Amino acid sequence: MNEVTRVEMAEFKIVHNPDTLVTSALGSCIGVALYDPELKIGGLAHIMLPDSSMARERSNPAKFADTAIEAMVEGLIKRGAECSRMEAKLAGGACMFSFAGKSPLMDIGEKNVAAARLILRGKGIRIVAEDTGKNYGRCAEFCCSTGKLKVKSLTRGDKEL
Amino acid sequence: MDIRELSPLQLDALKEVANIGAGHAATALSQLVHKKILIRSPRLGLLPVDEASQMLEDPEALVIGIYLVVRGDLSANVVLIFPHDDALALASMLLGKQPQSHEFPSPLDESALKEVGSIVTCAYLNALSQLIHISLIPSVPGLASDMSGAVIDRVLIELGQMEDYVLIIETELIDVSQKVMGYFMFLPHPSSIETILKAVGVAKM
Numbered sequence A: 001m002n003e004v005t006r007v008e009m010a011e012f013k014i015v016h017n018p019d020t021l022v023t024s025a026l027g028s029c030i031g032v033a034l035y036d037p038e039l040k041i042g043g044l045a046h047i048m049l050p051d052s053s054m055a056r057e058r059s060n061p062a063k064f065a066d067t068a069i070e071a072m073v074e075g076l077i078k079r080g081a082e083c084s085r086m087e088a089k090l091a092g093g094a095c096m097f098s099f100a101g102k103s104p105l106m107d108i109g110e111k112n113v114a115a116a117r118l119i120l121r122g123k124g125i126r127i128v129a130e131d132t133g134k135n136y137g138r139c140a141e142f143c144c145s146t147g148k149l150k151v152k153s154l155t156r157g158d159k160e161l
Numbered sequence B: 001m002d003i004r005e006l007s008p009l010q011l012d013a014l015k016e017v018a019n020i021g022a023g024h025a026a027t028a029l030s031q032l033v034h035k036k037i038l039i040r041s042p043r044l045g046l047l048p049v050d051e052a053s054q055m056l057e058d059p060e061a062l063v064i065g066i067y068l069v070v071r072g073d074l075s076a077n078v079v080l081i082f083p084h085d086d087a088l089a090l091a092s093m094l095l096g097k098q099p100q101s102h103e104f105p106s107p108l109d110e111s112a113l114k115e116v117g118s119i120v121t122c123a124y125l126n127a128l129s130q131l132i133h134i135s136l137i138p139s140v141p142g143l144a145s146d147m148s149g150a151v152i153d154r155v156l157i158e159l160g161q162m163e164d165y166v167l168i169i170e171t172e173l174i175d176v177s178q179k180v181m182g183y184f185m186f187l188p189h190p191s192s193i194e195t196i197l198k199a200v201g202v203a204k205m
Helices: A065-078 A104-122 B008-033 B049-055 B084-095 B107-132 B148-160 B190-199
Strands: A004-006 A011-016 A020-026 A030-036 A041-047 A087-092 A126-132 A138-143 A149-152 A158-160 B037-039 B043-048 B062-072 B076-083 B136-138 B142-147 B165-175 B180-188
Touching (some): A020 A041, A030 A065, A030 A104, A030 A138, A041 A138, A087 A104, A104 B148, B008 B043, B008 B190, B043 B049, B076 B148, B107 B180
Parallel strands (some): A004 A020
Antiparallel strands (some): A030 A087, A149 A158, B076 B180
């Protein structure tokens, strides 16, 4: 039975073939999908912020790129996956509003993307595809039988990574 | 201050302040569109940042969001959310043209809608300023036309960098037939909630 599991904001989930993970409405947030093609297991995280070290409250690791990816990788390894086989796909990290006067906060989406790339590289995980940045929201559907990440948007059509 | 510890009296006070602000905002919008606009009693959401988008009915609905940052004696974020078609109708009305059904707002539509956001927000903030004698300065408005969840997450992230909980004060703008025209959301920073409570005399927990 192919089950569809929802991943809410600041959450990550891990499932096996043939299940599917979906997350909706990624704006500045970033979706990180990890897949071990040999075991056909995968995880999807809906991450809000790049770095946990800046926050006062760190009770939820899935909120931050550093701690969310760490926890998701650990979860996958526990189920037998290996970093060397893992493939990463990224979606989201848009800059939703453009202002005349830019504040340093404006590029939070960009920071999320940069943080995710850096952390994955540090773990030796390859990023095989991404649909990030620009100024529109995305929904992501991650199929653990194929490892395909379907990225949908309301304004720019759909893509398959 | 920990906003999770706000008392019922304090929450009521915040609601009342929001009600007065939203009343002025609705009047400003009425004058713009020459139509009677009413408000529903504000809804207060005190939620973990990562659950706050659940205030939205449908996070994948196509909306137009206008976002302003408030500085001065308070730090807050303001977001106006209009269903996409209603926003385009609103823009057409202001620009004196026939409403068109096209997928994206034109640059002129966007500009008109940002102006609406500015005027309505200023009316809300002015009412607050006069009520509690503080000075508030809104930023220029930003606009996004996209799914509502993606529009709001940018705003929540800004608050979520420091805090785990966020207070959303939401007022529905409705017309005489009770149809929702849009949502006005006021998201004060926790330190500013204290400022408001002090000004209305209910700062003590």
